[in-house]
Amino acid sequence: MRPLRLTLDGFRSYAAPTTFDFRERRLVGVVGPIGSGKSTILDAVTFALFGKTPSQAAATRSLIHQRADEGKVELWFESEGQIWRVVRALRRRGQSGHEAARYRSVEAIESGEKPLERVLQKAEVDARMQEVLGLDFDTFGRSILLAQNRFAELLRATPAERDGVLKGVFGFDKVETMHGEAKARRDGLARDLEEFDRRKSEMTRERERIAELTALLEAAEARVQALEKIAEPLAAADRAAGAAQVQLESTESRLTRLDEQGANLPEAETTEGLLASVREASESIVLIRAAADEKARASAAAQADRDRLIDLLGGRDKLDLARRTQQEWRSEQQRFDLLAEQVSVLDTRQSAMEKERTELQVELQAATEQLDLRRDEEKSTLAQFERAARELRTVERSDMAGTLRTELSEGAPCPVCEQLVLVVPPAVPAELHVHVAARDEAHDEHDRARKSLHAQEVAVTRLDEAARARAAAAAAVAEEIELAVRDRDESARRAADAERRLAGLLAGAEGRSLDEVVEELSQLEDRAADAGRAAAESQKALDQLTTRAKADQERLSGLAAELNRLAGALGAEVSANPTPEAVAVAIASVRRVWTEQRRAAERERSALAELIATQRSNRQDLMATVGLAWDDDFDSALRSAEVARATHRTNVERSAERLAEAPTLDQRVKETAVQRDIYDELAADLTPSRFLRYLLEEERRTLARLGSERFEELSGGRYRFSDTGDFKIVDLTAAEEERKADSLSGGETFLASLALALALAEIVGRGGGRLDAFFLDEGFGSLDSEHLDLAMAGIERLVTDHPNRLVVVVSHVDEMKQRIEDLIELDKDPATGATLVRRA
Numbered sequence: 052m053r054p055l056r057l058t059l060d061g062f063r064s065y066a067a068p069t070t071f072d073f074r075e076r077r078l079v080g081v082v083g084p085i086g087s088g089k090s091t092i093l094d095a096v097t098f099a100l101f102g103k104t105p106s107q108a109a110a111t112r113s114l115i116h117q118r119a120d121e122g123k124v125e126l127w128f129e130s131e132g133q134i135w136r137v138v139r140a141l142r143r144r145g146q147s148g149h150e151a152a153r154y155r156s157v158e159a160i161e162s163g164e165k166p167l168e169r170v171l172q173k174a175e176v177d178a179r180m181q182e183v184l185g186l187d188f189d190t191f192g193r194s195i196l197l198a199q200n201r202f203a204e205l206l207r208a209t210p211a212e213r214d215g216v217l218k219g220v221f222g223f224d225k226v227e228t229m230h231g232e233a234k235a236r237r238d239g240l241a242r243d244l245e246e247f248d249r250r251k252s253e254m255t256r257e258r259e260r261i262a263e264l265t266a267l268l269e270a271a272e273a274r275v276q277a278l279e280k281i282a283e284p285l286a287a288a289d290r291a292a293g294a295a296q297v298q299l300e301s302t303e304s305r306l307t308r309l310d311e312q313g314a315n316l317p318e319a320e321t322t323e324g325l326l327a328s329v330r331e332a333s334e335s336i337v338l339i340r341a342a343a344d345e346k347a348r349a350s351a352a353a354q355a356d357r358d359r360l361i362d363l364l365g366g367r368d369k370l371d372l373a374r375r376t377q378q379e380w381r382s383e384q385q386r387f388d389l390l391a392e393q394v395s396v397l398d399t400r401q402s403a404m405e406k407e408r409t410e411l412q413v414e415l416q417a418a419t420e421q422l423d424l425r426r427d428e429e430k431s432t433l434a435q436f437e438r439a440a441r442e443l444r445t446v447e448r449s450d451m452a453g454t455l456r457t458e459l460s461e462g463a464p465c466p467v468c469e470q471l472v473l474v475v476p477p478a479v480p481a482e483l484h485v486h487v488a489a490r491d492e493a494h495d496e497h498d499r500a501r502k503s504l505h506a507q508e509v510a511v512t513r514l515d516e517a518a519r520a521r522a523a524a525a526a527a528v529a530e531e532i533e534l535a536v537r538d539r540d541e542s543a544r545r546a547a548d549a550e551r552r553l554a555g556l557l558a559g560a561e562g563r564s565l566d567e568v569v570e571e572l573s574q575l576e577d578r579a580a581d582a583g584r585a586a587a588e589s590q591k592a593l594d595q596l597t598t599r600a601k602a603d604q605e606r607l608s609g610l611a612a613e614l615n616r617l618a619g620a621l622g623a624e625v626s627a628n629p630t631p632e633a634v635a636v637a638i639a640s641v642r643r644v645w646t647e648q649r650r651a652a653e654r655e656r657s658a659l660a661e662l663i664a665t666q667r668s669n670r671q672d673l674m675a676t677v678g679l680a681w682d683d684d685f686d687s688a689l690r691s692a693e694v695a696r697a698t699h700r701t702n703v704e705r706s707a708e709r710l711a712e713a714p715t716l717d718q719r720v721k722e723t724a725v726q727r728d729i730y731d732e733l734a735a736d737l738t739p740s741r742f743l744r745y746l747l748e749e750e751r752r753t754l755a756r757l758g759s760e761r762f763e764e765l766s767g768g769r770y771r772f773s774d775t776g777d778f779k780i781v782d783l784t785a786a787e788e789e790r791k792a793d794s795l796s797g798g799e800t801f802l803a804s805l806a807l808a809l810a811l812a813e814i815v816g817r818g819g820g821r822l823d824a825f826f827l828d829e830g831f832g833s834l835d836s837e838h839l840d841l842a843m844a845g846i847e848r849l850v851t852d853h854p855n856r857l858v859v860v861v862s863h864v865d866e867m868k869q870r871i872e873d874l875i876e877l878d879k880d881p882a883t884g885a886t887l888v889r890r891a
Contacts, residue, residue, distance in 0.1 A: 052100075052184050052195070053823035053857055055127040055134075055157060059095050061119035062141075064088040066885040071875065073857055074157075077850040081861040082868055083877030088886035089861045092875070093196060093826050099126035099137045100180050101188045102149065102173055105196070115141050118883070127160060129823070130183050136160050137180065149173040151180060196826040230734060237730035240723055247720045254710065261706045268703055271696035278689045281673045285685060288673065292666035299659040302652055309649045312617055316642055317610055317634075332600035339596060343589030350582035380549035383542050390539035397532045404525040411518040418511045425504040432497035439490040446483050610634055617641050621648060757810035765802040765841045778807070802838060809845045825849055828861040836866065843870045 054073045059065040065088060073079065081089045094104040094114070103111060115122035122141040127134070133153055140148040152166035159166075170179045181187050186195070608629040614637040618625035623644040627637030671681035679688060755778060759771035763783070773779040773789055780790040780803065795803060808825070827846070849858050860871065868874060876890040 053129045053855060054096060055129060056125075057092065057095060057099075057127075058125040059091070059123075061116045061122040062095055062098075062124055063091045063114055063116060063122075064879065064884065064886040065091065066116050066118060066883070069886070069888055069891075071891055073859075076873055077854075077857060078847065078871060079857070079859045079873045079875060080867055080871030081859060081875045081877065082863065083889075084879065085863060086884065087877040087879045089863070089877055090828050091886070093828055093859065093861060095124045096126060096826065097188075097191070097196060099124045099139055100184065101191065102139060102177050103188065105192055111147075112141055112143060115143060116885070120144070127157065133183070134160070135183065136166075137176070139176075147173070149176040151176045195824060196828075233730050233734035237727055237734055240727035240730065243723050244720065244727065247716060247723065250716060254716075257706050257709050261703065261710070264699060264703045264706060268696065268699035271692060271699050274692045275689070275696055277677050278685070278692055281676060282685070282689070285670060285673045288666050288669040292663050292670070295659050295662045295666065299656060299663065302656045302659060306649065306652045306656065309645060309652065312620060313645055313649070315613065315617065316645065317613070317638055328599075328603045332596055332603065335596050336593065336600070339589060339593045343586060343593055346582065346586035346589050350579060350586050353579035353582045376549055376552050380546055383546035383549060387539060387542040387546060390535055390542060394532060394535045394539060397528055397535060401525060401528045401532065404521055404528060408518060408521040408525060411514060411521055415511070415514040415518055418507070418514050422504075422507045422511050425500070425507045429497070429500040429504045432493070432500040436490070436493040436497040439486070439493040443483075443486040443490045446486050604629075607634065611637070614638060614641055618644075621645055753814055754807070754810055757814060758807045761809045761845060762803055762806035765806050765838065765845060766799065767837065767841070770799070770803065772803075772806075798838065802842065805842055805845060809849065823853075823856055825856065825858045826861075827859070839864070839866055843867075 056070065056072050056074065058068065058070045060068040064086070071092065081092055083089055094106070097104050098111070098114065104114065120143050123138070124140075125136070125138045127136050129135075134156055135151060135153050137151045138148070139150075142148075149172060151170045153168040154160050154164065154166050170176050184191070611627040611629045611634050614625065614627040614634065618627075618637070618641050621641065621644045623641055625637050625640045625644075627633050667681060674681050674683060674685070677688075679685065755772050755774065758778070759774075759781075763769075763771045769782065769784050771781050771783060773781055778792070780792055780795060782788045782790055792800065792803065805827075808827075846858060846860060850856055860867065874890060875888075878887040878889050879885065880887055
C-alpha cells in the first residue's frame with residue numbers, strides 16, 4: 052500500500068479542509084510543537100483504511116473536531132497496481148458514511164470518471180480494505196505503522212502474533228487460500244463418487260422397474276382405446292339433448308314472460324272505482340269554489356279598514372318611523388343608566404389605585420436606602436478578596452515547582468520538558484496553606500455580599516416597576532372616566548331629541564299614544580290575516596280536489612295504454628279508449644287470449660322434458676361401459692388417459708436410457724477417484740503445519756539475522772537478537788547475556804523496534820512484497836545525537852533500497868528538521884488550538 056493523497060476536514064485538530072499530496076515524495080518529515088496535529092496525519096491514514104485508529108478503536112465520534120458537527124477523511128492510495136479512493140465521514144448526529152472505490156488511474160479520480168468498483172457500508176468497506184491490503188488492523192500496526200507509544204509491539208509480540216505479521220506482509224495468506232481450494236475440490240470429487248455409487252445401485256432397481264412401467268403403459272393404451280370407441284355415440288346423444296335443452300329454455304322463457312304479463316292484467320273492479328271517484332270530484336269542485344269566493348271578499352274588507360287607519364297616521368312609512376323613534380328613545384334611556392353606573396365604578400377604582408401607588412412609593416424609598424448599604428458592603432469585601440489573592444500569588448511565585456510536585460518522581464521524565472527528574476522539590480510550605488485559606492474565606496465573603504447586592508437590586512427594580520405600573524393604570528382609569536362622562540351626557544341629549552321627534556310624528560293620532568295606535572292596527576291586521584288564511588285554505592282544498600280528479604283521469608288513460616300494450620304483446624286484436632266502459636271490455640278480451648297461450652306453452656315444455664330424459668339415459672348407458680357416471684366430464688377423462696399413456700411411455704424410455712449408461716459409469720468412477728487422490732495429497736501438503744510453517748520459519752530466521760545486524764549497528768555494537776528466533780536481547784557488553792525486551796530502556800526499545808522494522812522492510816524489498824509505505828511516530832526524543840544519526844541512516848536506507856516506497860517520520864525533535872529535506876511543518880492556533888499548516 053502506497054499513499055498518494057490525504058485530505059482531512061473536521062478531523063481531530065484539523066478544523067478546515069487540509070490536503071497532503073504524497074505523490075513523487077519518498078522520505079517526509081512531519082514536525083511541529085506538541086498538540087499541532089502531527090500524529091493525526093497517521094491516525095487519518097489508519098482510520099481511512101480500517102475505520103479506527105490506534106488510540107480510538109470504538110468511540111470514533113471523539114475524532115470529530117470539537118467545533119464541528121462532522122469529520123471527514125479521504126485517502127487515495129495504490130496497492131499492487133490498483134488505484135483506490137477511500138472516504139469516511141463521521142457525524143455527531145445520524146449515521147456515518149463509508150465508501151471505497153477502485154479507479155483506472157489517478158487521472159480518472161480527478162476527472163470524475165465512474166469507478167471500476169464501488170463498496171458502501173462500514174462492514175463491507177472494512178472487509179474489502181483488509182482484502183486489498185492483505186493486512187488486518189493489528190498486523191498493520193506492527194509492521195507498517197509504528198504509532199506513538201506502540202512502536203515496540205512487533206518486538207514484544209507473541210510468536211503467533213509475529214507469524215501473523217509475516218504472513219500478511221509476505222502474502223502467505225494465499226497458502227491458506229490454496230489449501231482451502233484443494234480441500235474444496237477434493238470434497239467435491241468425493242461427493243461425485245458417492246453420487247456414482249448411488250447411480251450404480253439405482254441401475255439394479257431400474258431393471259426391476261422397467262417391467263412394471265411396461266405393464267402400466269399397456270393398461271393406459273387399452274383405457275384410451277375404450278374411451279375413443281364411445282366418443283362419437285356419446286357426442287350424438289349430447290347434441291340431441293343440447294338442442295332439446297335450448298328449446299326447453301326458450302319455452303320456459305316464454306312462460307316466464309306470460310306470467311309477468313298476467314301479473315300486470317288489471318281487475319274489472321278498477322274501472323268502477325275510477326268512475327265513482329271522477330263523478331264525486333266534479334260535484335265537490337262546484338261547492339268549494341263558491342265558499343272560496345265568499346272568504347276572499349271578507350279578507351278584502353278587513354284590509355280596507357287597516358289601510359284607512361294607516362292613512363289617518365300619514366302612511367305606513369310615517370308609522371314605521373314613529374316605531375323606530377320610540378325604540379331609539381328607550382335605547383338611549385337604557386344606555387344613559389349604564390354609563391352613569393360605569394362612571395361611579397371607575398371613580399371608586401381610581402381612588403383605590405391612588406392609595407396603592409402612594410404605599411409603593413414609600414416601600415421603594417426604603418428599598419433604595421438598603422441598596423446603597425449593600426453596595427458599600429460589596430466594595431469592601433471585594434477589596435479584602437483582591438488583597439488576599441495578591442498575597443497568595445506572592446507566596447506561589449516563591450514556590451513554582453510546587454505546582455508539579457504531585458506529578459514528579461525521581462528518575463522519570465518531566466511532563467513539561469521531558470528531562471529526567473533528579474530530585475523532587477520539597478513539600479509546600481505551611482505559609483502557602485494559610486494564604487490559600489485566607490483567600491478562599493475572602494472570596495466566600497465577597498460572593499455572599501455580591502449575591503445580597505444582586506437580590507436587593509432585583510427587589511428595588513420590582514418595586515419601581517410596580518409603582519410605575521400603578522401610576523399608568525390610574526392614568527388609564529382617569530381617561531376611561533372622562534370618556535364615560537362624555538358618552539353619558541351625549542346619551543341624555545339623544546334621548547331628549549328622540550322624545551321630541553316622537554311627539555311630532557303622533558300629532559294626527561287624535562290624542563292616542565303610539566302604543567294605542569299600534570294595538571288597534573295589530574287587531575285590524577289580525578282580522579285581515581284570518582280572513583286571508585280562510586280564503587287561502589278554501590282555494591287550497593279546491594286545488595287539491597282538481598289535482599285528484601286530474602290524477603284519476605291520468606290513471607284511467609294509463610290503464611287503457613297498458614291494455615293496448617299487453618294486447619300487442621299477445622297478438623290480440625283489442626283496442627281500449629280512456630273511458631271506464633271501454634277499459635272493462637278490453638280487460639276481459641286480453642285475459643282470455645293470455646290464458647289460451649299459457650296452456651299451449653305448458654304442453655310444449657312437457658314434451659321437451661321427456662326428450663331430454665331419454666337422451667340422458669342413452670348417455671348414462673354409454674358412460675357406464677367405461678366406468679364413468681353419466682355427469683362425469685368425458686373430455687377430461689380422455690385427456691387424463693392420454694396424459695397417463697404419454698407419462699408411462701416417457702418413463703419406459705427414460706428407464707431404458709439410464710440402463711444404457713451403465714457401461715460408461717465404471718470408467719467415470721475410476722477417473723474421478725484418481726483426481727480425488729491427487730487433491731487429497733495436495734491439501735495435506737498445504738496444511739499450515741507443513742508448508743506454511745516451513746515458509747514462516749525461514750522468514751523468521753532471516754528476520755532475526757538481519758534484525759540483529761541492524762540492531763548492532765544502531766546500538767553501537769552493544770546489542771543484537773538471539774539466534775533462536777524468539778527475538779530475545781543479547782547484550783554483547785555483558786558476556787552475551789540474554790535479556791527480555793522489557794528490560795531495555797525507552798531509547799533502546801525504540802532502536803530494537805526500528806531494527807526489526809528496517810530488517811522487515813529489507814526482506815520484503817528483496818522479494819517484491821507489500822511494504823510500499825512506512826510510518827514512524829515519535830520515539831526519537833529518547834536518543835542521543837550518535838544514536839539519532841544511526842537511526843536516521845537506517846530510515847534513509849528504507850527509501851534508497853526501494854525507489855517507490857514512502858516513509859513518513861513524525862517527530863518534535865529539532866535535529867530531525869536538519870536531517871530531512873521534505874518537511875510538513877505544522878503549528879496550532881493559540882486561540883482555538885486548531886492545526887495550522889505552515890508548509891505542506
